[in-house]
Amino acid sequence: MTLLTLVRxxxxxxxxxxxxxxxxxxxxxxxxREQAREAAQRLQERLTTGSPVIVVSSDLSRARETAxxxxxxxxxxxxRTYPQLRERAYGEAEGVDxxxxxxxxxxxxxxxxxxxEPWPALRARALAALQQIARDxxxxxxxxxxxxxxxxxxxxxxxxxxxxxxxxxxxxxFRLPNGSSYDLLLERDRLRLLSGVGPVVxx
Numbered sequence: 790m791t792l793l794t795l796v797r798x799x800x801x802x803x804x805x806x807x808x809x810x811x812x813x814x815x816x817x818x819x820x821x822r823e824q825a826r827e828a829a830q831r832l833q834e835r836l837t838t839g840s841p842v843i844v845v846s847s848d849l850s851r852a853r854e855t856a857x858x859x860x861x862x863x864x865x866x867x868x869r870t871y872p873q874l875r876e877r878a879y880g881e882a883e884g885v886d887x888x889x890x891x892x893x894x895x896x897x898x899x900x901x902x903x904x905x906e907p908w909p910a911l912r913a914r915a916l917a918a919l920q921q922i923a924r925d926x927x928x929x930x931x932x933x934x935x936x937x938x939x940x941x942x943x944x945x946x947x948x949x950x951x952x953x954x955x956x957x958x959x960x961x962x963f964r965l966p967n968g969s970s971y972d973l974l975l976e977r978d979r980l981r982l983l984s985g986v987g988p989v990v991x992x
Contacts, residue, residue: 791923791975794832795949795985796940798847798855799824800967807887810942811879811905816850824968825855829862832938832970836863841930845922846940847874855968856940868940869925873918876942877911880904898961912948915941916980919949923975946971953982 799821803810817825836842842863846856848870856868882890882902894900919939926935943965950958953973959965971985 790934791926792934792936793919793923793973793975794936794938794970795946795973796828796832796855796859796938796970797943797946797965797967798849798852798940799828799858801851803884804967809879809882809885809887809890810851811876811883812849813883814849814851817854821851821855821967822858825858826862828855828968828970829859832859833863836936841933841935842938843926843929843935844868844938844940845874846870847876847942847945848872849875849942852940852942856938859938859940871918871922873914873921874939874941874945877908877944878904878906880906908948911945912952915945915949916952919975919980949973949980950982950985953980958982 799817801810801815801821802818803813803815805818805820842865844856844860844863844865844867846852846868852874853868853870860866860868880902881904882894885893890897890900894902922937922939926937946965947959950971969985972983974981974983
């Protein structure tokens with residue numbers, strides 16, 4: 790059993806401009822760094838005293854720096870990076886803003902973008918990454934039970950949550966805010982959402 794907290798990285802200039810980043814390596818801006826510090830403070834208030842805390846992240850700089858800020862604030866080891874936690878590759882849509890995306894490919898959830906990673910492949914990659922992280926953490930901290938903070942990206946976290954809730958969450962149209970966190974419990978092959986996303990609502 791592994792307690793996982795997924796954190797979406799802080800804001801970048803492309804986030805602010807509503808441009809699609811995908812696998813493009815865009816750094817945090819100052820707002821993003823402040824969001825990372827705020828996320829760390831929230832996590833610090835909730836962590837169980839005395840239990841090991843392991844921080845991991847995607848290897849893209851916006852996630853890695855968010856994780857470094859969190860680890861530094863919590864006083865734990867620097868994050869280990871996992872390329873499997875990278876954001877979905879969006880192919881020709883990377884760098885495109887929301888309005889152009891809609892004009893070229895239509896609705897976000899049904900768009901077929903040339904060169905984009907298929908949603909099922911993203912989900913499979915994300916779930917395999919969580920299993921690998923859980924194995925690595927058990928190897929490092931056993932017999933103690935550790936809390937894992939994994940800093941990743943919006944589309945990847947969304948797919949994990951959709952898997953954990955049978956597609957019920959997040960609600961359609963709900964954007965996972967930068968710096969937001971989501972608690973899950975991984976028990977062998979079962980993943981359960983504990984907190985972080987509100988009830989199912991329209992839009």
